[in-house]
Amino acid sequence: MNIHEYQAKEILNSYDIPIPRGHVALTSDQVERASKMMGGRCVVKAQIYAGGRGKAGGVRLVDYPEQAQEYAKEIFSRPLVTSQTGPAGLKVRRILVEEAVEIAREFYLSITLDRENSCYVLIASAEGGMDIEQVALKCPQKIHTLPIDPLTGLRPYQARKIALELGLTGSVCEDCVELLMNLYRASQEKDCTLIEINPLVVTKAGWLMAMDAKITFDDNAVYRHREYPDMMDYSQLDPLEITAGKYDLSYIKLTGSIGCLVNGAGLAMATLDVLKECGGDPANFLDVGGGATREKVAEAFRIILQDKDVKGIFVNIFGGIMRCDVIANGIIEAAGEVHCSLPIVVRMDGSEVELGKGLLRESGLNVQVGDNLGDAASRIVKMLG
Numbered sequence: 001m002n003i004h005e006y007q008a009k010e011i012l013n014s015y016d017i018p019i020p021r022g023h024v025a026l027t028s029d030q031v032e033r034a035s036k037m038m039g040g041r042c043v044v045k046a047q048i049y050a051g052g053r054g055k056a057g058g059v060r061l062v063d064y065p066e067q068a069q070e071y072a073k074e075i076f077s078r079p080l081v082t083s084q085t086g087p088a089g090l091k092v093r094r095i096l097v098e099e100a101v102e103i104a105r106e107f108y109l110s111i112t113l114d115r116e117n118s119c120y121v122l123i124a125s126a127e128g129g130m131d132i133e134q135v136a137l138k139c140p141q142k143i144h145t146l147p148i149d150p151l152t153g154l155r156p157y158q159a160r161k162i163a164l165e166l167g168l169t170g171s172v173c174e175d176c177v178e179l180l181m182n183l184y185r186a187s188q189e190k191d192c193t194l195i196e197i198n199p200l201v202v203t204k205a206g207w208l209m210a211m212d213a214k215i216t217f218d219d220n221a222v223y224r225h226r227e228y229p230d231m232m233d234y235s236q237l238d239p240l241e242i243t244a245g246k247y248d249l250s251y252i253k254l255t256g257s258i259g260c261l262v263n264g265a266g267l268a269m270a271t272l273d274v275l276k277e278c279g280g281d282p283a284n285f286l287d288v289g290g291g292a293t294r295e296k297v298a299e300a301f302r303i304i305l306q307d308k309d310v311k312g313i314f315v316n317i318f319g320g321i322m323r324c325d326v327i328a329n330g331i332i333e334a335a336g337e338v339h340c341s342l343p344i345v346v347r348m349d350g351s352e353v354e355l356g357k358g359l360l361r362e363s364g365l366n367v368q369v370g371d372n373l374g375d376a377a378s379r380i381v382k383m384l385g
């Protein structure tokens with residue numbers, strides 16, 4: 001689960017990490033007033049669930065309140081497209097109006113999960129700011145990574161080593177050690193899979209400050225934090241993802257034309273691989289999970305059909321817990337209801353498979369039943385080709 005920059009900064013601030021003074025505004029008039037309160041000169045920052053805003057015109061330095069209002073009108077007027085949003089961009093509903101800080105140096109800093117090594121890892125670079133992706137590509141040696149032992153946690157000597165590698169000395173170095181220790185504590189207590197500060201800056205006055213912040217919470221830990229669901233901004237999510245969430249289905253939007261209905265994440269991955277190998281391009285995948293009911297399958301089918309990019313549907317279900325005749329009835333119910341004429345290929349196996357296949361063949365839908373995964377995948381690709 002993602003949150004906005006201003007919310008992430010509030011969390012950082014509650015862990016004694018300094019942030020610029022700021023106000024969140026919902027209208028361009030509010031932006032103007034906030035700018036006035038700060039004496040005119042400030043920075044307006046579009047709040048979206050993506051980075052790359054600076055280069056896309058979503059972060060702008062302002063000299064006087066009327067200019068703040070003018071920029072805010074522009075920012076609110078259309079979706080913001082950045083290198084991280086995809087071509088459709090994201091709607092801007094909130095703008096953070098922040099004091100303009102005089103920056104001396106910019107660093108990159110993050111704590112994230114290293115799933116391969118089953119631990120958190122601290123990542124830091126003295127070359128922070130808007131070009132960190134280029135640094136990672138061209139000079140990876142300038143990026144320092146430190147795996148954190150889950151038993152001992154981050155130790156001050158390790159934090160000091162990182163601060164020294166960033167080229168910090170004296171009291172700023174000690175401030176950085178404290179900041180890193182606090183950041184690690186925040187990542188643990190708030191169940192974050194990512195906390196990123198890019199840039200962390202040293203101001204001209206010599207203070208460390210988090211100038212940007214991104215936090216991703218671990219979805220599996222949201223239940224431990226009663227305040228998290230209220231922090232969600234639904235305007236930032238794909239409406240189909242929201243519907244899928246309500247029915248406890250996992251829906252992921254992709255860029256191709258084949259809608260995929262599968263049960264289980266492993267089978268979903270295998271399905272995408274086989275489709276790709278056959279020359280197909282998945283539009284999405286929808287995982288109905290292990291013990292899905294007929295209603296759940298029907299709902300999943302409706303969600304896939306609402307995706308305008310879908311030109312054909314591939315159903316790949318292993319009926320271990322779920323019976324194949326139940327799946328077949330779910331598909332027939334949903335496809336019938338929306339008068340679906342798109343080609344459908346079903347590959348299923350498991351309990352009551354023959355009964356399920358029979359129901360589909362007699363359904364009157366534009367459906368083919370594959371004998372195995374490879375056969376079924378090449379059929380849907382041919383039907384669309």
Ligand code: ADP
Nearest residue numbers: 043051052053054059098099100101198199212
């Ligand atoms: P993004 O990462 O989405 O591009 P940032 O919040 O990092 O957005 O802003 C982009 C750049 O704008 C930063 O690297 C920093 O140089 C500058 N910036 C951001 N906030 C401020 C601020 N309050 N005062 C001065 N400069 C800022």
Ligand code: MG
Nearest residue numbers: 051198199212
């Ligand atoms: Mg940034």
